[in-house]
Amino acid sequence: MNQNIEGFSKLVENIVNKAESILIEYPLCNSCLGRMFAKYGIGLSNYDRGFTLKTLLAIKIHNEYTTNTPRREVHKILAENGGGQIASTYRKIYGEQIEPRKCHICSGKLGETLIEAIAREACSKLREYSASTFLVGIVLDREILERELEIIVKHGSDSTESIKRELKREIGKAIMETCNIQPDFAKPDVVLVISFDREFNYSISVEANPIFLTGKYWKNGRNISHIPWYTRSGGKKYPISIQEFIEYALKDLFEAEEVVIHAAGREDVDARMIGSGRPLIIEVKKPKRRSVPIDQVNSVLLEKYTIAPIRVEVYSESSRREIGLIKETSKQKKKVYRVSIYSSEPVNPSELQALEEFFSNREIKQRTPTRILRRKKDRERRRRVYTVKTYMVSNRVFEALIHCDGGLYVKELVHGDNGRTTPSFSEYLGKKLIPFELDVVYVEDVK
Numbered sequence: 001m002n003q004n005i006e007g008f009s010k011l012v013e014n015i016v017n018k019a020e021s022i023l024i025e026y027p028l029c030n031s032c033l034g035r036m037f038a039k040y041g042i043g044l045s046n047y048d049r050g051f052t053l054k055t056l057l058a059i060k061i062h063n064e065y066t067t068n069t070p071r072r073e074v075h076k077i078l079a080e081n082g083g084g085q086i087a088s089t090y091r092k093i094y095g096e097q098i099e100p101r102k103c104h105i106c107s108g109k110l111g112e113t114l115i116e117a118i119a120r121e122a123c124s125k126l127r128e129y130s131a132s133t134f135l136v137g138i139v140l141d142r143e144i145l146e147r148e149l150e151i152i153v154k155h156g157s158d159s160t161e162s163i164k165r166e167l168k169r170e171i172g173k174a175i176m177e178t179c180n181i182q183p184d185f186a187k188p189d190v191v192l193v194i195s196f197d198r199e200f201n202y203s204i205s206v207e208a209n210p211i212f213l214t215g216k217y218w219k220n221g222r223n224i225s226h227i228p229w230y231t232r233s234g235g236k237k238y239p240i241s242i243q244e245f246i247e248y249a250l251k252d253l254f255e256a257e258e259v260v261i262h263a264a265g266r267e268d269v270d271a272r273m274i275g276s277g278r279p280l281i282i283e284v285k286k287p288k289r290r291s292v293p294i295d296q297v298n299s300v301l302l303e304k305y306t307i308a309p310i311r312v313e314v315y316s317e318s319s320r321r322e323i324g325l326i327k328e329t330s331k332q333k334k335k336v337y338r339v340s341i342y343s344s345e346p347v348n349p350s351e352l353q354a355l356e357e358f359f360s361n362r363e364i365k366q367r368t369p370t371r372i373l374r375r376k377k378d379r380e381r382r383r384r385v386y387t388v389k390t391y392m393v394s395n396r397v398f399e400a401l402i403h404c405d406g407g408l409y410v411k412e413l414v415h416g417d418n419g420r421t422t423p424s425f426s427e428y429l430g431k432k433l434i435p436f437e438l439d440v441v442y443v444e445d446v447k
């Protein structure tokens with residue numbers, strides 16, 4: 001028992017002495033002094049620790065004054081750097097007013113008042129972004145970190161908590177209490193970044209996490225690109241893109257800054273996407289409304305069908321992780337195309353029947369098509385055609401339904417691209433063929 005008391009007295013003596021030697025060198029507020037001793041005690045605030053240590057130092061000064069030779073110069077420095085109860089003790093015993101100095105780390109700004117003001121402002125921002133979960137990020141000017149580190153290094157303190165951690169914890173707690181909102185460390189709706197400059201003035205910026213929605217689109221018209229295409233002169237190559245259409249429909253609904261799409265592959269600009277539709281993920285960036293029901297999203301998308309032959313349906317919320325997934329798996333998924341073909345010379349039904357048989361389960365070698373060589377590297381790819389069904393319209397026009405691997409260049413399969421795609425319909429029939437209408441009618445689902 002006695003040993004315990006002795007051990008504890010030693011501990012208190014050590015802590016008080018250390019606090020004294022820190023305060024002789026640096027002016028510190030209660031919180032910043034307390035933080036140097038954050039590992040002592042549990043369930044206490046750093047402010048409480050700092051306040052208690054300063055009270056003990058005030059008692060010590062008074063005790064020295066009455067029993068020993070007073071160290072007035074040291075007491076004066078402690079009063080200037082510690083302020084509060086040390087300053088009033090000093091005033092009382094020496095009858096001298098002193099001007100306390102500002103905290104070396106936080107300029108005296110850290111404290112309940114500051115934390116509460118930040119929490120109030122943060123809460124109004126969280127409401128503005130209809131967030132139901134949040135996370136706090138702290139950015140501190142390098143000088144503040146250096147000032148703190150200097151004290152820790154000089155005084156060899158192993159019991160400190162960093163100011164960053166204290167701010168993060170205290171502000172987080174205050175926000176929870178002020179606006180009754182829960183933190184989410186993995187997937188918060190909003191990240192509040194609170195930055196402090198060298199004078200410890202703060203500013204709050206909001207990073208609203210995007211909302212992801214899975215869906216499908218249908219392009220019931222031609223000359224519609226995925227994303228806007230601009231010509232060199234800055235004009236638009238096509239009047240509307242899938243992305244612009246979706247952004248036009250959903251930007252206001254979510255009060256978002258931007259809406260972008262991530263699709264499972266893409267068809268040519270002049271090809272329609274009909275039948276099964278193509279899977280996509282819609283990314284709503286920086287939304288201020290977060291809880292829009294899927295039904296409402298769908299009815300707005302349907303309403304906007306009048307402005308462009310684009311249909312979009314959404315099914316559920318998604319995540320960034322799923323974007324990579326649909327992009328990757330879409331490459332392995334099979335597709336069905338319908339293509340209308342004009343032949344320079346007449347064709348007959350038996351030729352088309354032979355073509356169907358020849359291309360049944362046939363591997364096709366394709367060098368990168370001439371039309372996209374400017375954008376893509378010249379390389380060979382191999383894709384398989386599974387079945388071809390033809391329908392003769394006239395002796396120079398026929399249609400083909402082609403079931404094949406994703407990534408097969410269908411126009412080139414028809415016209416051969418000057419031998420860069422082989423075998424091709426044109427090569428097989430020995431006739432010049434022109435594919436004049438292309439539709440994607442089926443895209444295998446990604447799941």
Ligand SMILES: [Zn+2]
Nearest residue numbers: 029032103106
């Ligand atoms: Zn401070």
